[in-house]
Amino acid sequence: MTICVTIWNEGRHEKIHSEVAAIYPDRIDGAISAGLAGEGFEIQRACLDDIDQGLPTKTLDATDVLLWWGHIAHEEVGDQLVDRIQSRVLGGMGLIVLHSGHHSKIFTRLMGTNCNLSWRELPEGELERVWVVAPSHPIAEGLPPYFEVPQSEMYGEPFDIPTPDDLLFLSWFKGGEVFRSGCAFQRGRGRIFYFGPGHETFPIYHNIHVQRIIINAIRWTKQPHASGRILENWHRADPIHI
Amino acid sequence: MTICVTIWNEGRHEKIHSEVAAIYPDRIDGAISAGLAGEGFEIQRACLDDIDQGLPTKTLDATDVLLWWGHIAHEEVGDQLVDRIQSRVLGGMGLIVLHSGHHSKIFTRLMGTNCNLSWRELPEGELERVWVVAPSHPIAEGLPPYFEVPQSEMYGEPFDIPTPDDLLFLSWFKGGEVFRSGCAFQRGRGRIFYFGPGHETFPIYHNIHVQRIIINAIRWTKQPHASGRILENWHRADPIHI
Amino acid sequence: MTICVTIWNEGRHEKIHSEVAAIYPDRIDGAISAGLAGEGFEIQRACLDDIDQGLPTKTLDATDVLLWWGHIAHEEVGDQLVDRIQSRVLGGMGLIVLHSGHHSKIFTRLMGTNCNLSWRELPEGELERVWVVAPSHPIAEGLPPYFEVPQSEMYGEPFDIPTPDDLLFLSWFKGGEVFRSGCAFQRGRGRIFYFGPGHETFPIYHNIHVQRIIINAIRWTKQPHASGRILENWHRADPIHI
């Protein structure tokens, strides 16, 4: 069964920062989309400045797995849209939150915490080494024991999230920090995956290991038998055993 | 060190339903407060219809552990108050959510899910047997292997919460259902405890085991060294090891 | 890819108790095997009294998922065989432990606890109602919100296991107990599933919901990319970043 993937990208950096446009001439969502080629996914791309902020009900309802990249315009995302996305996740839609999406409305809404972390941006970036701590998890399939992102923005602990249901990746930064960079969560009937690397001024979404992780995460967060319905508040009138 | 406890009770049933007022003539918060006598807590009581919905900033900031009972007026609680409570919990304040508080704004906010469940209310109530599944947890101190609530409202699975960090109690209902009736969660620096029994038309808060659980939960959710500050989003300028 | 399933059954009750032989004329492993028909699994059956206690190295090494039913002869299972099974699980083989297998050497070995529980056997059995608490988990696929086992042996809390990585099913017993009857664990690269119902004197393995759960659990515990190798103690000579 074909998986319907929607890649949502805020899309503002590409408009206003020429160095981002140079690295991602087809925008970040385009680069992510290119990395999914040949996997048989049905892919849609959406941006904040599209009609209905890129996610009209028809699109959202047809999405099996939603990818989310946002950074400088989190506050512009409408609360009613966030309500609808949350409802879809609780009903079984997969959600993959990338990098600075840790502060997006949808992620903090689903986590219940502020998702703060420590961070450092150096113009030239710094080395991030991503270690696999759950090598038999489906999202780690095909990965070496670790891989490196030569230029990355540092995201470090403490990362204010609930304890993940699965901890997949731990990152090491040359400057001296560590980070839970791959975390999976179950909320309602939906699966959520957060992945750290992905700063807009470095070509991280061209990295084949990062691409592999996103592909695996799409397959894992898509759940064939999730009903699409949230768990009801259910009035049971029938105490059949009293 | 004295623990400052604030018992927040919606307080509407007691005004409009005479049978509730008969069971709880001093309101539900009064009954809960009476059950805490002799424990050395410093107790405040607060209601939705009090000034500032019972929780002016000064009160909230002086609270170590907040108890929450609400049911028919969840929607009246102001969003800004919920923001402030959430911030306090993430900074280390304890929170104990009782019975129908599962649908309160503050609980669903902190959980990220809708916290739906199945339920059944019989005029005469039905037997609930509460089993201790984590007997060495501090909240279970002094309890027998199980105890019974002769008249209870049924709350049953599926209960749409994130997997609890600690599962303490499982309830059996005569009518045929089960429920994760005692669940603990860590969010930010704060500890949260949800406890199921507590329907307004039965004298559940007079039960000594229920009182023991609330006392234990107050001690456990109060954390002496929690700083009262949320985890910051922390800009680290200093890569000292590069 | 075909999944190679080995159903291991102690096989003693069927020899010495005629009422068990009457319910399971082809033994318990035969009944379980019949319930897997048409799923495309490659199935082997093994018993304690077979050569090499039914699990010569060749068989074990070719097994993707091992099912384990034992009760009165746990102590006869050889420690070296248990070593080999543990090693295979840590290397990625799936393990499904059924009913009284909670006290088997392999399960207590993998859990690290004694796996004690409370129990009650009535000649006529008693009603067990199995509730699904994780409806979107792959092992719950195709199940109704709950199903009933009309005649069951009571297994109840407290169940002395580590907190499961996934809690799938909770059972209600007519006599007044509850039980975490469906629990999943990750150990090393292997997935483990414990399922409670399955007493030898009742026709539980003929129940279509029980059969569905076992089929789903086989698919879930089989992990296509698990390497079959345990995680090494790995000497890294190369501090490439110092």
Next chain:
Amino acid sequence: MTICVTIWNEGRHEKIHSEVAAIYPDRIDGAISAGLAGEGFEIQRACLDDIDQGLPTKTLDATDVLLWWGHIAHEEVGDQLVDRIQSRVLGGMGLIVLHSGHHSKIFTRLMGTNCNLSWRELPEGELERVWVVAPSHPIAEGLPPYFEVPQSEMYGEPFDIPTPDDLLFLSWFKGGEVFRSGCAFQRGRGRIFYFGPGHETFPIYHNIHVQRIIINAIRWTKQPHASGRILENWHRADPIHI
């Protein structure tokens, strides 16, 4: 109530390696004991070469919290002693496993996995930076956001343990690795804490932050109301609700 602490140390390095004896002239258990001074603990020291391998029943039964340091003689520890320690932990005794104790019989027994990890020993050691990821946990009380161990042996991921019930510390190593260096587990009624730093050729137990962690861990693993009895396999004859 005074906490009775027993510090068990294999004690072999100090006998045969003069450089270890130079750093720890009163042995490792002596150095750990010195770090606990003034806390009001009642402390006993024990070594593998003592009578009954240092842990006669009388000593073990009077121990609230057992610390364990071992390395080159894990196999010499008697299986019956390991049985007794496991039984005590499941009954509520606290256990703190230090550094190379990850491969001790008692730790692998309680975990159910082989507890393998990656490692590198450099003669001069290498910098380990220990990050606090659960700052409000009692074991983290009084710690800064991170601290450094200037000379350490690298222990790195993947670390083959079950998912910890609490993840407290993550270590960064200058050579490029990360490690879950502070992990807490509940098994039966007992609490277990594993802490990574502690190589015998470096003066790590003189570090005040390491001492603080051990002190905190002793208080946390000691549980006032744990009964000292394991959870029974409990025959319940009385189905009072059928």
